[in-house]
Amino acid sequence: MSTDELPEHPDWLWSSPEPKRSYDVVIVGGGGHGLATAYYLAKNHGITNIAVLEKGWLAGGNMARNTTIIRSNYLWDESAGIYEHSLKLWEGLEEDLGYPILFSQRGVLNLAHSMQDVRESVRRVNANRLNGVDAEWLGPEEVKEVCPIVNVSPDVRYPVLGATYQPRAGIAKHDYVAWGFARAAAAMGVDLIEHCEVTGIDVVDGRVRAVQTTRGRIAAGKVALCAAGHSSVVGRMAGVELPVQSHPLQALVSELLEPVHPTVVMSNAVHVYVSQAHKGELVMGAGIDAYNSYRQRGAFHIIEQQMAAALELFPIFARAHVLRTWGGVVDVSPDASPVVGLTPVDDLYVNCGWGTGGFKATPGVGWCYAHTIAHGEPHPLNAAFSLERFTTGALVDEHGAAAVAH
Amino acid sequence: MLLIPCPWCGPRDEAEFHYGGQAHVVYPDNPAALSDTEWARYLFFRDNPKGPFAERWSHVAGCRRWFNVVRDTATNEIHAVYRVGETGPVNA
Ligand SMILES: Cc1cc2nc3c(=O)[nH]c(=O)nc-3n(C[C@H](O)[C@H](O)[C@H](O)COP(=O)(O)OP(=O)(O)OC[C@H]3O[C@@H](n4cnc5c(N)ncnc54)[C@H](O)[C@@H]3O)c2cc1C
Numbered sequence: 331m332s333t334d335e336l337p338e339h340p341d342w343l344w345s346s347p348e349p350k351r352s353y354d355v356v357i358v359g360g361g362g363h364g365l366a367t368a369y370y371l372a373k374n375h376g377i378t379n380i381a382v383l384e385k386g387w388l389a390g391g392n393m394a395r396n397t398t399i400i401r402s403n404y405l406w407d408e409s410a411g412i413y414e415h416s417l418k419l420w421e422g423l424e425e426d427l428g429y430p431i432l433f434s435q436r437g438v439l440n441l442a443h444s445m446q447d448v449r450e451s452v453r454r455v456n457a458n459r460l461n462g463v464d465a466e467w468l469g470p471e472e473v474k475e476v477c478p479i480v481n482v483s484p485d486v487r488y489p490v491l492g493a494t495y496q497p498r499a500g501i502a503k504h505d506y507v508a509w510g511f512a513r514a515a516a517a518m519g520v521d522l523i524e525h526c527e528v529t530g531i532d533v534v535d536g537r538v539r540a541v542q543t544t545r546g547r548i549a550a551g552k553v554a555l556c557a558a559g560h561s562s563v564v565g566r567m568a569g570v571e572l573p574v575q576s577h578p579l580q581a582l583v584s585e586l587l588e589p590v591h592p593t594v595v596m597s598n599a600v601h602v603y604v605s606q607a608h609k610g611e612l613v614m615g616a617g618i619d620a621y622n623s624y625r626q627r628g629a630f631h632i633i634e635q636q637m638a639a640a641l642e643l644f645p646i647f648a649r650a651h652v653l654r655t656w657g658g659v660v661d662v663s664p665d666a667s668p669v670v671g672l673t674p675v676d677d678l679y680v681n682c683g684w685g686t687g688g689f690k691a692t693p694g695v696g697w698c699y700a701h702t703i704a705h706g707e708p709h710p711l712n713a714a715f716s717l718e719r720f721t722t723g724a725l726v727d728e729h730g731a732a733a734v735a736h
Numbered sequence: 737m738l739l740i741p742c743p744w745c746g747p748r749d750e751a752e753f754h755y756g757g758q759a760h761v762v763y764p765d766n767p768a769a770l771s772d773t774e775w776a777r778y779l780f781f782r783d784n785p786k787g788p789f790a791e792r793w794s795h796v797a798g799c800r801r802w803f804n805v806v807r808d809t810a811t812n813e814i815h816a817v818y819r820v821g822e823t824g825p826v827n828a
Pocket of ligand 1: 394
């Protein structure tokens with residue numbers, strides 16, 4: 331087929347300007363968080379002289395690789411605050427962005443397989459309710475009512491003893507979310523600059539002045555890091571050490587199947603989580619690969635273990651085929667909570683440590699981080715997620731609720 | 737899957753090993769004398785380079801011994817393996 335037979339390219343959702351010599355705010359990383367931060371800086375704070383610098387293409391990192399689970403049923407008040415704020419924003423996001431994002435509130439079940447799981451789950455349900463987060467404790471029969479294909483028989487290695495249920499949880503289409511934020515931010519004057527890698531950060535007298543990039547030096551009033559798996563690398567450019575470790579995290583999809591799975595099911599103990607995408611693929615993920623790596627791939631035995639776990643929970647999947655597996659690089663923090671706030675360098679801000687679970691936070695963190703950048707001090711909802719908490723000891727330990735992988 | 741050359745047993749599949757994170761992190765001589773910042777650094781901060789990284793592995797399904805590996809985290813290529821107590825390559 332010759333090129334003149336190709337259909338017209340559809341309209342671009344954003345323009346691709348040449349970088350200017352300077353900006354009020356430079357955001358490093360054009361994933362979901364960078365784009366949402368730019369959007370709320372423009373929309374809520376009237377700051378539009380912004381560049382989002384992305385070394386690859388927009389949302390080609392974890393934003394395009396995650397399994398899109400959205401929920402807010404975390405244990406501690408601090409987490410409930412920011413994740414529930416985010417979930418409320420998701421509920422109005424399609425209208426706000428004027429762009430379809432296929433947000434589907436189909437609920438999430440977090441299964442309990444041991445008495446310890448049961449105790450922790452019931453505790454978390456109670457904590458959620460006190461924080462205004464919708465949560466219920468379901469017994470095995472009720473689990474089956476919500477998701478008929480889960481095997482709740484007692485004669486398996488890890489029987490289902492019950493589950494927490496958050497009906498307002500769900501999934502969305504991650505690339506549409508990124509495009510929606512990108513389009514709306516660009517329309518307000520934000521420069522989205524792809525294929526522009528930040529290679530250095532200029533700090534003079536303890537204050538950030540500019541970034542060095544593969545497309546030249548760009549002066550900046552403020553610099554906001556949003557580099558997810560590469561946070562340690564960009565942090566070091568400014569002499570800022572961050573308490574995160576980068577690991578591969580894998581996921582997979584089956585071929586397209588008839589709708590069989592009406593909700594999202596996660597299991598900490600058997601180490602798998604499953605939903606069914608709008609198109610019909612089963613989407614599954616597991617835990618991180620154990621070692622540090624910046625390679626966007628992991629080991630096959632992790633996939634095998636994850637399939638074994640999925641089959642025990644869902645015997646109906648026995649004949650399904652794996653269509654595709656992939657990996658991203660996630661920035662894991664010591665307490666399974668993010669770091670969002672100021673750094674020891676003036677006018678340099680950090681957002682990292684979301685690890686395996688930051689997609690759900692995209693609008694919420696964009697909102698709070700934009701406030702932090704605009705005011706030079708944290709929004710009340712991210713104040714607890716400071717870098718100092720590792721010195722003061724005020725950790726926000728979410729290893730229980732962060733679950734298998736997100 | 738990584739193929740890891742255990743210094744005692746030879747090359748084996750990654751699934752036989754347990755990961756131990758950054759190597760050569762020394763327990764402070766006198767923890768009580770550290771400031772909060774120094775203690776936080778010891779507890780919560782580890783190197784996370786994109787490039788050569790000295791790390792510990794344990795051959796749990798084999799000789800059950802800990803040893804050190806220098807692996808490039810950008811490529812996963814293993815550059816060196818050495819036993820506990822041995823000196824690793826410079827700049828590891
Ligand atoms: C397999 C997998 C499954 C997941 N499942 C879920 C889930 O179900 N629910 C959930 O809530 N979360 C999930 N996550 C986590 C979630 O994807 C991340 O926490 C979130 O996407 C991180 O924010 P981001 O979108 O901004 O990251 P990214 O999209 O990774 O954005 C960071 C960007 O920074 C760019 N960058 C890095 N260095 C530089 C530089 N020097 N210069 C310029 N640009 C740079 C990168 O190229 C990248 O595009 C999952 C992650 C993975 C990998």
